[in-house]
Amino acid sequence: MFSKPIAKLRSSPIQLMAERTRVALREGRSVVDMTLGEPDFPTPQHVGEAAIRAIVTGETRYTPVNGSVRLREAIARKFQRDNAIPCTPADITVGCGGKQVIYQAFLATLEPGDEVLIPAPYWASYADIASMHGGVLKSLATSPDAGYALQPQTLETAITARTKWLVLNSPSNPSGTAYTAAQLSAFAEVIRASRHQNFLVLVDDIYEHIVFDGAPFATLAEVAPDLRQRILTVNGVSKAYSMTGWRxxxxxxxxxxxxxxxKIQMQINSHTSSVSQAAAAAALEGPQDEVRNRCQVFQHRRDLLLRRFDAIPQLHTPRPGGAFYLFPDVRAFLGRTSPNGRVIGDDMALASYLLDEGVAVVPGSGFGMPGFIRLSYATSDDRLHLAADRLATALQRLS
Ligand SMILES: Cc1ncc(COP(=O)(O)O)c(C=O)c1O
Structure with missing residues (x-):
């Protein structure tokens, strides 16, 4: 019944773990949920008020397919202000979340067999969306010792005549790796020098405003303006402004x-809600101090959790430069046995065991990197301490 690409589509391991966590919570079990990639803050008040105003004043009709002019003007100003990328509303399209934008980019360009290069660990949707459109994932290896940063030589050797896209996501979901301008310049150098010049670069900046330790955020189209005709820069309001549900x-x-x-979007959903677009314009044009404050909170949580994790023997957790995830190396614990005699053979089994012990995490294999786990620290300090206590005890009890 199903087409080949759809038949092999997996359910997202994030959603699977999130669902198992919801079931556990419904059953009344005490679980610290660290599975979801969603800030725990509310949408800023002025954004909600702008949406209410949009409803009351009748901004409730179809907008242009690529987004309202007001929103695209606000986005163009944002690119100029934050990223020194000159663009006009005609260079921009607005979708129902960054996810739809990525979906349409791949649908518009991929032919069966085209390669999509993605540094691992990666957000699983890139691989799944690419494969839905016949793309072939080429996972680029990174190492925890290098903070999961892609090395230019790895990129250089991966590019072939079949390469259609390179995906760069910084700060990264799931590793939190944030590239500096110098690192991005090194990638740009590899791209320029390659024998193969027919590929595009998808730059996913959705975590742009969650960068730690005062490091400046950098993006490829800013550091390599000569490559702009090959770069699609994707961003959105979900993470920066706690607007995941506004799409x-x-x-x-x-x-x-x-x-x-x-053109593709015209045949899918035309556009995202006019009210959400008004809210997004208010978020981009309004005061940005809340965004900065929330970044500070995330940094504090990262530090708290890292301090706790570093005290757990044999748990190796690289220090992320941004986003709100830790991606510890748990390979030292695989092959061990739980107190009830279950062998913890892989990261999936470890995630199941940890869920039973009251901490919900996502196995790294869902991000193309088995032997690791991802934890989202978008939750309160108390919950983070509880999660660290439970993780430490659970890992200690493996023999
Ligand atoms: C790396 C990355 N890119 C894009 C998205 C898509 O976000 P949205 O569709 O809410 O804009 C997410 C959401 O989890 C993400 O983690």
């Missing part, structure tokens, strides 16, 4: 690509 994401890139993506 607004956007992309800025070469006009022909943006137009093709918009």
């Amino acid at each position: 607004v994401g956007y992309g800025c890139g070469p006009r022909a690509l943006i137009d093709a993506m918009t």
Whole structure:
């Protein structure tokens, strides 16, 4: 009944673990849920008020498919202000979340067998969306010792005549790896020098505003303006403004690509809600101090959790530069046995065991990196301490 690409589509391991966690919580078990990639803060008040105003004043009709002019103007100003990327509303398309923008970019360009290069660990949706459209995932290895940063030589050797896309996501979900301008320049150098010049670069900046230790955020289209005609920069309001449910994401890139993506969107959902678009414009144009304060809170939580994790023997946790995830190396614990005699053979078994012990995490294999786990620290200090207590006890009890 199903087409080949759809038949092999997996359920997202994040959603599977989140669902198992919901079931456990419904059963009344005490679980610290660290599975979801969603800030725990409310949407800023002025954003909600802008949405209410949009409803009351009748901004409730169809907008242009690529997004309202007001929102695209706000996005163009944002790219100029934050990223020094000059663009006009015509270079931008707005989708129902960054996810839809990525979906349309791949649908617009991928032919069966085209390679999509993605540094691992990666957000699983890149691989799944690419494979839905016939793309072939080429996972680029990184190491925890290098903070999961892609090395230019790895990129260089991975590019072939079949390469259609390179995906760069910084700060990264799930590792939190944040590239500096110098690291991005090194990638740009590899791209320029490659024998193969027919591929595009998807730059996913959705965690742009969650960068720690005062490090400046950098993006490829800023450090390599000569490559702009090959770069699709994707961003959105979900993570920066705690607006995951509003479903607004956007992309800025070469006009022909943006137009093709918009044509596709016209036949899917036309556009995201007009009210959400008004809210997103208010978020981008309004005061940004709450965004900075929330970044400080995330940094504090990262430090808290890292201190606790570093005290757990044999748990190796690279220090992330941004986002709100830790991605510890748990390979030292695999092959051990739980107190009830279950062998913890892989990261999936470990995630199941940890859920039973009251901490819900996502196995790294869901991000193309078995032997690791991802924990989202978008929760309160008390919950983080509880999670660290439970994790330490659970790992200690493995023999
Ligand atoms: C790396 C990355 N990119 C894009 C998205 C998509 O976010 P949204 O569709 O809410 O804009 C997510 C959401 O988890 C993400 O982690």
